[in-house]
Amino acid sequence: MLAIAFYIMAAVTVLSGALVITARNPVHSVLFLILAFFSAAGLFVLMGAEFLAMLLVVVYVGAVAVLFLFVVMMLDVDFVKLRQGFANYLPIGAVVGVLLLTELIMIAIAIADRGAAAGQSPQVYGPEMSNIEAIGRVLYTDYVYLFQASGLVLLVAMIGAIVLTLQHRVHVKRQDIHTQVTRRRKNAVEIVQVKTGEGIKE
Amino acid sequence: MDLSSALHLAIPELILAVSTLGILVYGALRGDKSAGTVAALCGVALIAAAFAAxxxxxxxxxxxxFIADGVALYAKVFIYIASALIIVLGRGYFERLNNNRFEFPILVVLATLGMSMMVSAGDLIALYVGLELQSLSLYILAAFRRDDAKGSEAGLKYFVLGALSSGLLLYGASLVYGFTGSMNFDAIAAAAQANPQVGLIFGLVFLISGLAFKVSAAPFHMWTPDVYEGAPTPVVAFFAGAPKFAALVLLARTLNDGFAGLHEQWSQVMLALATLSFIVGGLGGLMQKDIKRLLAYSSIANMGYALLAMATGTAQGVQALLLFMVLYTVDTLGFFSVQMALSRKGVAVTKIEELAGLSKVNVKLTIVITVLCLSVLGMPPFSGFWGKFFVFGAALDAGYWGFAVAGLVASVIGAFYYLRIIKLMWFDGDKGEIDKSPFEAKWIAYAAAAFSFPVAMVALAWLYPLAANAVKSFGLN
Structure with missing residues (x-):
């Protein structure tokens, strides 16, 4: 049962990965990317790393892929033009691609051979504890300093986005709910006697 | 140790973090009207943190x-004081530009908090988080004048290249973690001692490259001249001092704590970086017409001396590094405040040739620049001489004769462009009246000049044992 699930999800991951780079429509590419993320998350669940799986869905599908979609849909990128120099870049691209592929294969062999960390297997908290619980136990205790510091890094990112992009335009009319609600009839409406044939002067 | 004693040791960081959050809320509620109050509060927080440290x-x-030891506390005190002075300089500068946003002092404090995490970092995650907290704040500060084309260019360049260097650093950190199985410097040192593999040294080199970028050592210096030219002057004054000090202390701790057994390997890398910095800084400075670009190349050359001191891997070397950086930071702070004090008809003086004949219009500032120039080029009684003196002393004791000579040659080449400034100011025809100098820039410049001569001679009697004491915590011989 597990093996069937693995093969289905692995096949979907590889297939959608291939479709990401071959699809002609960039929006379809992004959608296939999301599919690849989802099936990779499924693979993580099969390995018992449900926290990583959730992270993949929340961060990559929820934020990164949506950001890609925004960029593809909002910016006017001419994909036909981008593809024009394809033949010129092919040799150097092929070299880089082959290099990356060899590296990946070598890493995969090394990991299959000896495991990821040299000689040390990752600490296991025992089968009764899920790894979300294990992370939760150390996040606010052993790593509270780093956790809070990361929070400050995010705060700086937020301040930066506001400082660099927020502009207070002077001539824009804004809704001010306070003045709206506190407006009284007497300072908004004036009753005047209009003489026939003369109208109202300013 | 339990949490309360841990918090007790981190009081300087707690003061900065908690007060900056409070001040941020206050500033956000009151808007830009509160810029003055926010700056004052941030300054007070920094001074309080300096006392706590x-x-x-x-x-x-x-x-x-998190490590609180002699070196960390020594560095923190100076970093906090330098940042407080930057807030003073920046307040006046942005007010004159009518760009009076309250976020400036807050970002300075957050960057300072990152630096203080860096000098206290005891493992690779703390190193990275501290470095990012500092760098992100600095990217924003570099682009703070977003309507200015050069300012935005500086910010973008710094950001893109900085992100690249963070990538290098992270790659190195992941290799180190993969080959030693630990993030902690002590555990890394033990693993490196027992089994120094090629992959670990690869990781170390990437780690050094990432940090060398932050201190603008050649060949990772490409961003420096453009960022110095484009970013607002008080921000550049900030860049040139405190962050480099923090990154150098961090590098010294990583190398001496985490890779003590691999001194042979990393000293070669450091010596190569130092020599390249001498060459690039010395020769690059000759062609410059812009004061800030000249100072950028000067800082590249000066990082060469700092890295030379670090390459020795001795207590004497680290002590020389600590002294050199304090003296150098004061000099650069002085240089940038002088530059802020000089303007003609509201336009800042940026070209070196515009300094011609300054002695006929403003003798006081001319004397200040002369003193600072002589100090940076390493004339004997001035503070810059003592900084280099300690560095060369450490290098000679470690047997790095050739590299000390290279440093000396760079210093002589550097002397050429500083002496040219002095000649221009005193002996050439003047370019007209300068505006009244802003109060705070003028006085910080006077103070920096007074420090480099004669105060430094007295201060060194107190700084020297202080640095010697601080270095004991590294346990070097």
Whole structure:
């Protein structure tokens, strides 16, 4: 049962990965990317790393892929033009691609051979504890300093986005709910006697 | 150790973090009207943190990711004071530009908090988080004048290249973690001693490259001249001092704590970086017409001396580094405040040739520039000489004769462009009246000049044992 699930999800991951780079429509590419993320998350669940799986869905599908979609849909990128120099870049691209592929294969062999960390297997908290619980136990205790510091890094990112992009335009009319609600009839409406044939002067 | 004693050791950081959050809320509620109050509060927080650091205890807490020892506390006190002065300089500068946003002092404090995490970092995650906190704040500060084309260019360049260097650093950190199985410097040192593999040294080199970028050592210096030219002057004054000091202390701790057994390997890298910095800084400075670009090349050359001191891997070397950086930071702070004090008809003086004949219009500032120039080029009684003196002393004791000579040659080449400034100011025809100098820039410049001569001679009698004491915590010989 597990093996069937693995093969289905692995096949979907590889297939959608291939479709990401071959699809002609960039929006379809992004959608296939999301599919690849989802099936990779499924693979993580099969390995018992449900926290990583959730992270993949929340961060990559929820934020990164949506950001890609925004960029593809909002910016006017001419994909036909981008593809024009394809033949010129092919040799150097092929070299880089082959290099990356060899590296990946070598890493995969090394990991299959000896495991990821040299000689040390990752600490296991025992089968009764899920790894979300294990992370939760150390996040606010052993790593509270780093956790809070990361929070400050995010705060700086937020301040930066506001400082660099927020502009207070002077001539824009804004809704001010306070003045709206506190407006009284007497300072908004004036009753005047209009003489026939003369109208109202300013 | 339990949490309360851990918090006790991290009081300077707590003061900065808690007060900056409070001040941020206050500023956000009151808007830009509150810029003056916010700046004052941030300054007070920094001074309070400096006092807390000066009297802080020693120890290693949070699972070894936070180290409060002599070197960390020494660096923190100077970093906090330098940042407080930057807030003073920046307040006046942005007010004159009518760009009076309250976020400036807050970002300075957050960057300072990052630096203080860097000098206290005891493992690779703390190193990275501290570095990013500092760098992100600095990217924003570099682009703070977003309507200015050069300012935005500086910010973008710094950001893109900085992100690249963070990538290098992270790659190195992941290799180190993969080959030693630990993030902690002590555990890395033990693993490196037992089994120094090629992959580990690869990781170390990437780690050094990432940090060398932050201190603008050649060949990772490409961003420096453009960022110095484009970013607002008080921000550049900030860049040139405190962050480099923090990154150098961090590098010294990483190398001496985490890779003590691999001194042979990393000293070669450091010597190569130092020599390249001498060459690039010395020769690059000759062609410059812009004062800030000249100072950028000067800082590249000066990082060469700092890295030379670090390459020795001795207590004497680290002590020389600590002294050199304090003296150098004061000099650059002085240079940039002088530059802020000089303007003609509201336009800042940026070209070197515009300094011609300054002695006929403003003798006081001319004397200040002369003193600072002589100090940076390393004339004997001035503070810059003492900084280089300690560095060369450490290099000679470690047997790096050739590299010390290279440093000396770079210093002589550097002397050419500083002497040219002095000649221009005193002997050439003047270019007309200068505006009244802003109060705070003028006085910080006077103070910096007074420090480099004669105060430094007295201060060194007190700084020297202080640095010697601080270095003991590294346990070098």
């Amino acid at each position: 000066a009297f802080g205890g020693h120890g290693k807490v949070f699972n070894g990711s």
